[in-house]
Amino acid sequence: MPLDYSVCFVAKNEEFRKFGIVLVGEVPWGTHLCQFYENKEDLIDILVPYFAEGLRNNEFCLWVTSPPLEVKEARAALSKALPNLDEYFRNGQIEILSYDNCYLLGGKFDLNIVLQGWVQKEKDAIQHGFDGLRLSGNTFWIKQNLWGRFTDYEKTVNAVIGKHKMIALCTYCLKNCSGTDVVDVERNHVGTLIKQGQKCSSTYSLLDFLF
Numbered sequence: 001m002p003l004d005y006s007v008c009f010v011a012k013n014e015e016f017r018k019f020g021i022v023l024v025g026e027v028p029w030g031t032h033l034c035q036f037y038e039n040k041e042d043l044i045d046i047l048v049p050y051f052a053e054g055l056r057n058n059e060f061c062l063w064v065t066s067p068p069l070e071v072k073e074a075r076a077a078l079s080k081a082l083p084n085l086d087e088y089f090r091n092g093q094i095e096i097l098s099y100d101n102c103y104l105l106g107g108k109f110d111l112n113i114v115l116q117g118w119v120q121k122e123k124d125a126i127q128h129g130f131d132g133l134r135l136s137g138n139t140f141w142i143k144q145n146l147w148g149r150f151t152d153y154e155k156t157v158n159a160v161i162g163k164h165k166m167i168a169l170c171t172y173c174l175k176n177c178s179g180t181d182v183v184d185v186e187r188n189h190v191g192t193l194i195k196q197g198q199k200c201s202s203t204y205s206l207l208d209f210l211f
Helices: 040-056 071-081 085-090 111-127 144-163 179-187
Strands: 003-010 016-018 026-028 031-037 060-065 094-098 133-138 166-173 191-200 204-210
Touching: 016 040, 026 031, 031 040, 031 144, 040 060, 040 071, 040 133, 040 166, 060 071, 060 111, 071 085, 071 094, 085 094, 111 133, 111 144, 111 166, 144 166
Parallel strands: 003 204, 031 166, 031 191, 060 094, 060 133, 133 166
Antiparallel strands: 003 191, 016 026
């Protein structure tokens, strides 16, 4: 059973896409959300329906993994929701990559290279007939000495993504985040998925949806 989440979301774009969670509803292109999680089950509860919806709706999907949920486990979880997942891979509609093959090209984190990569992925996706790019990256790999650079990257993403046909969901482990880290994360995203309490629940609620 998924844990209980609430959603705070501000929408500014008129073209909407289904998010994949019923009570989250639809989000516009250019949406940059974050999710706080405790374990891999939390990630699966959100990311599997999130990507399944994108694949069903002709979006190119890019899932960047790190512990506690890595590439093989992510693919296995998604295949349970989409028995024909292999067809999407054969059609070039989805990639599932480890964080070191995306965020640490050349062995270091360069925010400009990563962001340029997202923009190129979106361009390639549209050229291949997909509607846009849906992506998610798990930040578990970030060490404290990289935190400042990564928050700068997230701030830049938040400023740029609204100009593109992209939807991004960045995932953060609560155990790795201090109070000030949580503030940094929420400041750099237009919406937040937050776990409430320890009780397992399948309830999701939309608290605020402003235009």
